[in-house]
Amino acid sequence: xxxxxxxEPATTIDVMDRGLQYGDGLFExxxxxxxxxxxxxxxxxxLAEGCNRLGIxxxxxxxxxxxxxxxATAPDxxxxxIVTRGSSGRGYRPPTNAAPTRIVAAFPWPVLAGERTPDGAxxxxxxTRLSSNTRLAGLKHLGRLEQVLARxxxxxxxxxxxxxxxxxxxxxxxxxxxxxxxxxxELLTPRVDRCGVxxxxxxxxxxxxxxxxxxxxxxxMRPQDLFAAAEVFVTNALIGALPVRELDGRVLGRGTIAVxxxxxxxxx
Amino acid sequence: xxxxxxxEPATTIDVMDRGLQYGDGLFExxxxxxxxxxxxxxxxxxLAEGCNRLGIxxxxxxxxxxxxxxxATAPDxxxxxIVTRGSSGRGYRPPTNAAPTRIVAAFPWPVLAGERTPDGAxxxxxxTRLSSNTRLAGLKHLGRLEQVLARxxxxxxxxxxxxxxxxxxxxxxxxxxxxxxxxxxELLTPRVDRCGVxxxxxxxxxxxxxxxxxxxxxxxMRPQDLFAAAEVFVTNALIGALPVRELDGRVLGRGTIAVxxxxxxxxx
Numbered sequence: 001x002x003x004x005x006x007x008e009p010a011t012t013i014d015v016m017d018r019g020l021q022y023g024d025g026l027f028e029x030x031x032x033x034x035x036x037x038x039x040x041x042x043x044x045x046x047l048a049e050g051c052n053r054l055g056i057x058x059x060x061x062x063x064x065x066x067x068x069x070x071x072a073t074a075p076d077x078x079x080x081x082i083v084t085r086g087s088s089g090r091g092y093r094p095p096t097n098a099a100p101t102r103i104v105a106a107f108p109w110p111v112l113a114g115e116r117t118p119d120g121a122x123x124x125x126x127x128t129r130l131s132s133n134t135r136l137a138g139l140k141h142l143g144r145l146e147q148v149l150a151r152x153x154x155x156x157x158x159x160x161x162x163x164x165x166x167x168x169x170x171x172x173x174x175x176x177x178x179x180x181x182x183x184x185x186e187l188l189t190p191r192v193d194r195c196g197v198x199x200x201x202x203x204x205x206x207x208x209x210x211x212x213x214x215x216x217x218x219x220x221m222r223p224q225d226l227f228a229a230a231e232v233f234v235t236n237a238l239i240g241a242l243p244v245r246e247l248d249g250r251v252l253g254r255g256t257i258a259v260x261x262x263x264x265x266x267x268x
Numbered sequence: 269x270x271x272x273x274x275x276e277p278a279t280t281i282d283v284m285d286r287g288l289q290y291g292d293g294l295f296e297x298x299x300x301x302x303x304x305x306x307x308x309x310x311x312x313x314x315l316a317e318g319c320n321r322l323g324i325x326x327x328x329x330x331x332x333x334x335x336x337x338x339x340a341t342a343p344d345x346x347x348x349x350i351v352t353r354g355s356s357g358r359g360y361r362p363p364t365n366a367a368p369t370r371i372v373a374a375f376p377w378p379v380l381a382g383e384r385t386p387d388g389a390x391x392x393x394x395x396t397r398l399s400s401n402t403r404l405a406g407l408k409h410l411g412r413l414e415q416v417l418a419r420x421x422x423x424x425x426x427x428x429x430x431x432x433x434x435x436x437x438x439x440x441x442x443x444x445x446x447x448x449x450x451x452x453x454e455l456l457t458p459r460v461d462r463c464g465v466x467x468x469x470x471x472x473x474x475x476x477x478x479x480x481x482x483x484x485x486x487x488x489m490r491p492q493d494l495f496a497a498a499e500v501f502v503t504n505a506l507i508g509a510l511p512v513r514e515l516d517g518r519v520l521g522r523g524t525i526a527v528x529x530x531x532x533x534x535x536x
Binding site for chain 1: 269271273278279280281282283284285286287288289290291292295297322323346348350352353357358359360361362371373375378396397398399400401402403404409410411412413414415416417418419420435443444463
């Protein structure tokens with residue numbers, strides 16, 4: 001693992017960093033493919049928007065780009081970028097003059113969720129719910145305890161992902177992915193304006209569908225809607241679009257949208 | 269600042285610690301008064317219960333006690349204890365064999381909220397809401413971004429605290445305190461079973477009231493209930509009970525419960 005903290009090689013951060021103390025920061029997980037950071041512009045845009053919403057000074061995009069290139073020594077790897085508000089004394093109050101902390105770390109390309117079931121992924125529903133907060137909705141902030149607890153609900157290596165509901169019982173996303181459903185001719189994905197993360201691959205799918213003249217919408221989605229769908233897939237920055245074959249032991253509809261999207265993605 | 273990380277003097281932690289990566293941990297803020305950690309048993313009980321709920325191995329109480337004594341070199345100071353699930357590779361999945369990280373840090377005794385207004389504290393309502401999650405409710409976990417944003421809403425040094433509502437508009441707590449209201453003969457505090465932290469000083473007040481034969485209950489509380497109350501005060505481990513004199517510019521009822529409780533607390 002190569003790590004740069006504020007541009008310098010390091011393996012540790014200040015114990016008073018507000019990322020640790022309060023989850024006061026954001027992150028991005030970027031796929032390096034053939035030596036290029038995939039959808040980098042989308043990652044940088046989301047990070048900048050998140051910093052803006054939290055009142056954290058956004059890191060310079062050119063600096064980040066250089067640090068990503070410097071840490072990613074393998075052509076195919078994963079780069080995680082963390083930006084925190086920086087260090088401060090004790091207390092929630094965000095300091096006005098904090099210098100943000102920038103962590104860029106490269107990891108080997110992983111075995112991806114779903115690779116063990118090439119015929120289509122198996123998913124489950126999680127019991128752990130996602131809480132709603134309009135001020136935090138969509139952000140990839142550092143408070144991920146709900147996802148940790150949800151991912152801790154199963155050990156079966158053949159289950160690729162768990163889907164999460166909000167406290168009202170509506171579908172939101174997977175523990176580490178967004179969710180898409182083909183219903184008739186329409187591509188639908190749950191809204192992320194109350195909870196959930198606005199994934200970069202989710203954005204790429206929505207824009208790709210739109211360019212193809214396909215109707216694509218954000219909706220309120222119920223768990224049972226998945227069983228009636230023509231096709232279900234989940235997305236994230238590493239897996240692209242992962243077709244879902246089975247949910248809670250029930251076989252789902254199979255389509256070609258995810259495969260077509262991945263074909264486009266391979267050329268990006 | 270004196271800091272021990274897993275018992276050793278340190279000023280940094282591993283960049284892969286899940287406390288930083290995911291907010292995957294808990295903390296306690298303990299008042300050292302005259303060389304003794306106040307309500308230590310309550311802090312240790314809450315920490316152990318939190319570890320149990322998150323599936324983190326709870327640190328040994330005797331070890332923690334020694335580390336608190338070792339860092340707290342001043343008779344009056346604040347000790348913050350953080351316990352995280354420890355370091356792991358990338359990914360939300362909680363590792364089964366992680367070694368938890370234990371951080372014990374001592375800070376000078378601070379200027380407390382409300383000290384600038386000895387005649388009774390001034391409070392405000394915050395716009396930032398608290399999200400609800402029954403699995404996390406009551407825990408003092410590391411994901412405190414809602415409190416950070418709420419505390420960032422005001423700069424006026426004379427405002428001691430901001431009160432926070434849940435997404436349904438019901439009162440929960442302050443950014444760093446719990447809330448009590450005297451209504452008739454009854455002492456009331458908002459439930460923390462959907463969001464909010466079950467504060468140790470909150471517990472101490474409830475038990476103290478019970479010992480005095482006073483009716484004390486957890487209830488659903490509306491913002492407007494405060495203006496009709498005979499007395500309002502907020503509590504935390506450092507301030508004890510802080511009488512509230514003014515809320516959003518309106519003068520509140522004044523009573524003697526907070527003062528009586530603090531008299532008892534001074535002898536603990």
